[in-house]
Amino acid sequence: SAVISQKPSRDICQRGTSLTIQCQVDSQVTMMFWYRQQPGQSLTLIATANQGSEATYESGFVIDKFPISRPNLTFSTLTVSNMSPEDSSIYLCSVGLFGTGGYTGELFFGEGSRLTVL
Amino acid sequence: AQTVTQSQPEMSVQEAETVTLSCTYDTSENNYYLFWYKQPPSRQMILVIRQEAYKQQNATENRFSVNFQKAAKSFSLKISDSQLGDTAMYFCAFAGGTSYGKLTFGQGTILTVHP
Numbered sequence: 001s002a003v004i005s006q007k008p009s010r011d012i013c014q015r016g017t018s019l020t021i022q023c024q025v026d027s028q029v030t031m032m033f034w035y036r037q038q039p040g041q042s043l044t045l046i047a048t049a050n051q052g053s054e055a056t057y058e059s060g061f062v063i064d065k066f067p068i069s070r071p072n073l074t075f076s077t078l079t080v081s082n083m084s085p086e087d088s089s090i091y092l093c094s095v096g097l098f099g100t101g102g103y104t105g106e107l108f109f110g111e112g113s114r115l116t117v118l
Numbered sequence: 119a120q121t122v123t124q125s126q127p128e129m130s131v132q133e134a135e136t137v138t139l140s141c142t143y144d145t146s147e148n149n150y151y152l153f154w155y156k157q158p159p160s161r162q163m164i165l166v167i168r169q170e171a172y173k174q175q176n177a178t179e180n181r182f183s184v185n186f187q188k189a190a191k192s193f194s195l196k197i198s199d200s201q202l203g204d205t206a207m208y209f210c211a212f213a214g215g216t217s218y219g220k221l222t223f224g225q226g227t228i229l230t231v232h233p
Contacts, residue, residue: 031219033219033220041225041226042209042223042224042225042226043163043209043221043223044223045220045221048219048220058220090161092163094163094219095219096219106151106153106165106168106213107163107165107219107221108165109162109163111160111161111162112161112162112163114161
């Protein structure tokens with residue numbers, strides 16, 4: 001398993017501002033991802049955070065709005081830029097691990113960062 | 119593209135009883151993984167149970183078991199001896215064999231366990 005710490009846990013932001021969320025993992029991991037959970041909704045993958053290169057974004061998400069950094073195998077940041085009330089969501093960092101038998105398929109999640117944009 | 123459907127937005131059960139949550143999925147892949155995740159009010163996503171598609175035997179984890187019907191693309195979760203701590207949102211999720219972390223989640227089912 002992996003222990004994933006996210007900061008901030010929650011924040012209230014003003015429209016038009018940007019906020020950076022940090023994700024720290026207690027071990028080196030190859031696969032790291034950022035998901036969004038809008039109020040009362042399911043989780044949607046924003047992007048794959050690639051160590052040492054640009055993140056890979058899913059359809060509907062762009063780098064200008066959600067820039068991601070991943071300087072090493074234990075840390076990543078997600079910035080939500082020029083926020084609007086529609087960005088009010090829980091943002092979750094997740095990692096995938098390889099077991100002794102190879103890739104297990106499962107993800108471990110941080111506790112999430114709840115952003116409210118006024 | 120894969121889709122995951124949970125047709126029960128809300129379910130309730132009395133403590134100590136058994137409840138089954140439904141999930142169906144659609145995929146053209148032959149090798150994949152299926153999961154049930156639990157999200158209590160604390161927001162922490164917790165893996166409840168995992169099933170590899172190539173395994174015919176249904177996965178079991180203590181009070182939690184699945185009924186995996188590959189041909190029907192159905193993956194239901196049975197919770198036996200329900201406890202108050204089981205109250206949470208439950209998500210069914212799919213991962214293709216080569217998608218490496220790209221989980222597709224269902225809409226979720228809110229389960230409430232009543233004393």
